[in-house]
Amino acid sequence: MLSKKTKYGIKALAYLAKRTDKTPVQTAEIARSENISPKFLESILLNLRKSGFLGAKKGKGGGYYLIKDPKEIQMTSVIRVLEGPIAMLPCVSLNYYEKCEDCPDEVTCSVHKLMIQVRDSTLKVLGENTLADLA
Amino acid sequence: MLSKKTKYGIKALAYLAKRTDKTPVQTAEIARSENISPKFLESILLNLRKSGFLGAKKGKGGGYYLIKDPKEIQMTSVIRVLEGPIAMLPCVSLNYYEKCEDCPDEVTCSVHKLMIQVRDSTLKVLGENTLADLA
DNA sequence: TTAATAACCTACTATTCCGATAGGGTAATA
DNA sequence: TATTACCCTATCGGAATAGTAGGTTATTAA
Known part of the structure; x- marks a missing residue:
C-alpha cells in the first residue's frame, strides 16, 4: 500500500x-x-x-x-523518493536491495522469482508514465 | 512491501x-x-x-x-488472504475497496488512473502464476 | 527600515501495525 | 492414558505513519 x-x-x-x-x-x-x-x-x-x-x-x-519538464519526470523516480522501494520484497529491489536472513539461496527461492515478475511489470507501468501523463 | x-x-x-x-x-x-x-x-x-x-x-x-491441486491455486488468492489488498491504494482495490476522503472525484484523480494500471499489471502476473509454478 | 509573507527546520505525539512470544487447551494416536 | 501436535488467546516491544506545534530565516512590499 x-x-x-x-x-x-x-x-x-x-x-x-x-x-x-x-x-x-x-x-x-x-x-x-x-x-x-x-x-x-x-x-x-x-x-x-x-x-x-x-x-x-x-x-x-x-x-x-x-524545475523539470513534466514529460521528463518518470513516476518511478517520484515513487522511489517518496515511498522508497517499488519492489514487494527487499531481495528483489533494484535500488534498495537487502538480503533476506531466512533465505539461504535467492536463485532457488520460490517467492523471489515471483516477486521479480511483479517488480518488472510494475516498473514497466511506472516507467512509461510521466508526470505529464497524470496532468 | x-x-x-x-x-x-x-x-x-x-x-x-x-x-x-x-x-x-x-x-x-x-x-x-x-x-x-x-x-x-x-x-x-x-x-x-x-x-x-x-x-x-x-x-x-x-x-x-x-487440500487443492497446486495448479488450481492462483497467487492472487493466496496474497489476498495473507496480505489483504493487492492494489496500492484502497480506492483502486477490487476486493478491499475504500473511498479516499481527500479525493472528491475518482474519475479525474491523477493518482487513481495510474494505480489502476499498476494494479492490473500486478494482477496479471499474480493471476498467471499458480502454486505449482512456484514449486 | 520595517512589517508581512511564506518557506525552512526541529521536535514531539498519538495511533496503528508488525513480528513475534507465552502459555495453555483440545483432539487424535499409539 | 500418555504423548503428540494442532488450536486459541493474550500480550508486547519496536518501528512506522500521519500528523501537530512552534519557532527561524529569507524575500518582498509598504
Missing part, C-alpha cells in the same frame, strides 16, 4: 504540472485544493525540493514550482 | 506443494526448513487452514497438508 505521504506528493506534483504558467504556488493553496493537511504537505514539498523535483521561493509571492 | 507473514505463508505453501506424497507435515518441520519462527508460522498456517487452502490433522503423525 502506498503511504499518504506518497499519494499527497504525487497529487501535489500533478497539481503543479497542470498549471500553464510556472509561477510559484504556495503550500496552502495546494493543500486547500487537494484536501491535504497543510503542515504535512509542507514536509512533503520540502522533501521533493531537496530531491530535485521542485524549486522554492521564499517571501511574498513565493511558493514551489516544478 | 510484502509482510513477512505473507512471505512465510507463500514459502510454506510452496514447501507443501513440492512434496510428492500428500501426508501431513508438521509446523516444526516447515519452520526448520524455511527458517521461520515456529510460533509465528503456526498462526500463519492456522490462517491458511481457515481460509481453505490447508487441511490439518491433530495428534501424532499430524500436521498440515494441501
Whole structure:
C-alpha cells in the first residue's frame, strides 16, 4: 500500500504540472485544493525540493514550482523518493536491495522469482508514465 | 512491501506443494526448513487452514497438508488472504475497496488512473502464476 | 527600515501495525 | 492414558505513519 505521504506528493506534483504558467504556488493553496493537511504537505514539498523535483521561493509571492519538464519526470523516480522501494520484497529491489536472513539461496527461492515478475511489470507501468501523463 | 507473514505463508505453501506424497507435515518441520519462527508460522498456517487452502490433522503423525491441486491455486488468492489488498491504494482495490476522503472525484484523480494500471499489471502476473509454478 | 509573507527546520505525539512470544487447551494416536 | 501436535488467546516491544506545534530565516512590499 502506498503511504499518504506518497499519494499527497504525487497529487501535489500533478497539481503543479497542470498549471500553464510556472509561477510559484504556495503550500496552502495546494493543500486547500487537494484536501491535504497543510503542515504535512509542507514536509512533503520540502522533501521533493531537496530531491530535485521542485524549486522554492521564499517571501511574498513565493511558493514551489516544478524545475523539470513534466514529460521528463518518470513516476518511478517520484515513487522511489517518496515511498522508497517499488519492489514487494527487499531481495528483489533494484535500488534498495537487502538480503533476506531466512533465505539461504535467492536463485532457488520460490517467492523471489515471483516477486521479480511483479517488480518488472510494475516498473514497466511506472516507467512509461510521466508526470505529464497524470496532468 | 510484502509482510513477512505473507512471505512465510507463500514459502510454506510452496514447501507443501513440492512434496510428492500428500501426508501431513508438521509446523516444526516447515519452520526448520524455511527458517521461520515456529510460533509465528503456526498462526500463519492456522490462517491458511481457515481460509481453505490447508487441511490439518491433530495428534501424532499430524500436521498440515494441501487440500487443492497446486495448479488450481492462483497467487492472487493466496496474497489476498495473507496480505489483504493487492492494489496500492484502497480506492483502486477490487476486493478491499475504500473511498479516499481527500479525493472528491475518482474519475479525474491523477493518482487513481495510474494505480489502476499498476494494479492490473500486478494482477496479471499474480493471476498467471499458480502454486505449482512456484514449486 | 520595517512589517508581512511564506518557506525552512526541529521536535514531539498519538495511533496503528508488525513480528513475534507465552502459555495453555483440545483432539487424535499409539 | 500418555504423548503428540494442532488450536486459541493474550500480550508486547519496536518501528512506522500521519500528523501537530512552534519557532527561524529569507524575500518582498509598504
